[in-house]
Amino acid sequence: MNQALRYSWISLGREWRAGELRILALALVIAVAAVTSVSFFTDRVQRAMSLQATELLGADLSITSSQPIPGEFGREAQERGLDTARYVSFPTVVVSDEDSELAELKAVSDRWPLRGTARVSTTLFGEEQETQSVPDSGEAWVEARLLQLLNLSVGDSLDVGEISLNITRVLTYEPDRGGDLFQLAPRLLLNVEDLEATGLIVPGSRVNHRFLVAGDEAVINRYRDWIEPRLGDNQRLESVADAQPALRNAIARGEQFLSLAALVAVLLAGGAVAVAARHYSDRQSDTSAVMRCLGASRRFVLQVFTLRLLWLALLASAIGLLLGFGAQGVLAWLLSGWFATELPLPSLWPIFTGMGVGLITALGFGLPALLRIGQVPPLRVLRRDLGAPPPAMWLVLGLAMLTLGVLLLWQAGDVRLAGFVLGGAAITVAVLWVAALLMVKALTPLRSRGGVALRFGLANLSRRGALSAVQLSAFGLGIMALLLLALVRVDLLSEWEGSLPEGAPNHFMINVQPDQVEPLQALFERHDMERPVYYPMIRGRLSTMNDAPVRPEDYTNPRAERLVTREFNLSFARDLQPGNRVVAGQWWNVQDPEPGFSVEEGLAETLGIELGDILEFRIAGEPVQAPVTNLRSVEWDSFNVNFFVLSSPGVLEDFPATYITSFHMDEAGQRMLTEAVRQFPSVTVLDVRALMQQVRDIIDRASLAVEYVFLFTLAAGVTVLFAAIHATRDLRRRESAILRTLGASRKQVLAGLLAEFMVMGALAGLLASAGASAVGMVLAREIFDLPYSVNPILWLMGVGGGALGVGLAGWLGARSVLRQPPLLTLRQVG
């Protein structure tokens, strides 16, 4: 073993000079560089995205309860060196000299918010500034809307319960606002010290206590572990991962895109290593035969080649790591303008990931080809036609799939995602393989047609069935990855971004009285704005389910408990709204609807509502009963008006309703809004632009990161193509020398090569298009939960691009083959 270790190291240098290991090393370097740059960068981006998300939570962790938070929680957090803050919020009526208005009170402690920064201005609609402080005792910071409603300005005072507060700031932005948009009254921020004096908190008051914690990630995780078993029934823990649903979706999807990018890079790199290793082992047959002749045992030969592969993997991984680290550094620098905050430094994990991926990829994809070097008979020194038997296909594929599976699971950390990618890859390789074999048959009759160049090209393809299949698989895989990158990615991203389009509604108008709808529409028209759709909204409490009373104490889930104590916003609709999809049961017959309710699937799950259950709502004291006829999925992140519960026409029309609408408005529409508020003071306008911008920023950053990450995947794809072309260079060199000896012109030889590569590229492209479409469709439906339709351009680009790309690559690779005189070539490789 020692001798093998020493010899493998010495001979690595020699082999390297001979240049045959370079392509294998290059494949490994790119594999590791791709994986580590992805790892390093996604590590940083994920950290940044988590930071961003903490802003919406205002903390790293928060505990919500309807009861005061036990002091024990705060003491433990402080002992662990964590930052803490708390606030209490509840709706209440605030009073000015002339008027009163419902406001959403928020009594905050010092240091609130722990993540993100609040912004205020000193005058109504004045310039906003970030602030690190909270209202002093006796002060109130209020939203502009409240000032308008109460006709107050900064400097005035208003009454909150039993105390009077002095308005010192206009609150323009609150990072952890979020929440249930439709029930938001304007915000009033005060110091928590003043809360008791207001006298508003009495036993039985419906208030929301929130305890915020922030600090070092590891400490936070340990604190979380500590606190989880201590949480009471009415206490709910929220972390970044379960922040607002829209944001949660955005982050989850972003992370999935990033994982996918890393996975495709790993997959391609493996393909490149497999092709390069096979080529290398072909060329090492002589070395092996000579070593055996000179008395080396088969065991020794195997040890030398395996160790050499390991040396190479270690060196290549080290270089790949450096490259990967450098690449992500450049990436982070390039993207620095896009991130509001400095990207946090990556953790050390990607180093282990990179080394691990390098070794696993080298062994898993390269070993089967190298192992057969030991099987080369020593007699080869006399009879050159004796080579090693090709590696058993089941061994190559089995080990490759196993390796891929391990890598995917490790990198994706998501069994489903790993499964889909692995399944897609397995099916693709299998299909490519079968297609290559069928091709041999299909091309045979064509061999007697066409010009000499085409026929020679086709003959090459059809004769080298096994090698063609390997090449075709590599090309197919490479093209498929490129298609996934170029088109499916764009398709998926645009579908994803499409869920939050530029013109998405950014304002809501609520409390619109029925007789105000028409004048409002006229107002919109006068300002050249599109007339929005108004939805009726009726408030009702869920009273019975299947004639059994609904009581909060029957639910253990705090969300369910909260839901059944509040009034629902009900509506009725004839047609299914855009962004809604019936997932169970049937939408009502539009012509002759039977009474029925349509319930959002998430709500149904929380409250245990099933299809056919009879629900009774109490609206203004009157009961309304109907069965649940369907369940709906709703795109909540679309910012359209949506309802948890809808009734069929004819059920709720007679009840008093207010109307709600959402619409898109840019700066120019501000005048219309001012006029609307003046003309219809009871109408409430909610501006959700800030919140939307936050969500959109995160989506944008994530997509940008994905695109950059995919550049490495692209490099890996190109390496596969390069490795595949390089693998047959000697063969082609010899063939073209013979052809030219026999009198073929360069043009004829090139035309033959071009024909072969283009046909192969077109076929690989065809299969790759099918594969990419299938993978895209599965990913869209099963992972990203997006609609996806097959893009015909994908097929065009797959087949055309495959033929042109592979043809061009083959042509470029072959030109050097034709450069030297045929005599030299025949002697070198003869």
Place this chain on the structure above:
Amino acid sequence: MVSHSPAPVVSASGVVKSVMGPAGRLSILKGVDLHVAPAEAVAILGASGSGKSTLLGLLAGLDLPSGGEVRLLDQDLGVLSEDARAGLRAGRVGFVFQSFQLLPALTALENVMLTLELSGHDGDARAGAREALEQVGLGHRLDHYPSQLSGGEQQRVAIARAFAAHPQVLFADEPTGNLDQQTGEQIIQLLFNLKSAYGTALVLVTHDPDLASRCERRYRITDGILGAA
């Protein structure tokens, strides 16, 4: 000497070939003169490394000399481009190599057809190729690939390929080098029969004096200099 021939099909005058080696310039050929008349058979003998294969490559236009002039079929190869030299060979110059040099992707029939197609052969390349293979006794193995044929059979395919277009010159480089004696004898018999039948000039490179003795003229190349054997 064959003095009645109108013009030689192959001629070399003062041909020099040198390459740059690790120890500086290395002369392989040091001024070679050789003229081959139509239908004449010339043998070039020499030990391994004597430069005989290099000379063969230069005569066939597979490479260019460092000095001197090579004419093939009355054309100065020095003024022709690589492609023009290939075009000159197509159909008019045949080759038989020690290692056969058949294209592995093509069947026996396709290997022979290739020469006919490259020479712009009028008529049916398939029929011509079949006939050529029948002449060498391989009419029953048309659709076999080189790897499915024995060494002797592969060399017969190579001979069929060489003669299929009825060339004016045939270059043979150790044609029996990879074959056993009996098979080699059959191959040589075949080669000379076809040469006579088509009136082809033959330039044969070998280290085997017996084989050389079947040619009308014999030369020996020693240390880059060609002399009569």
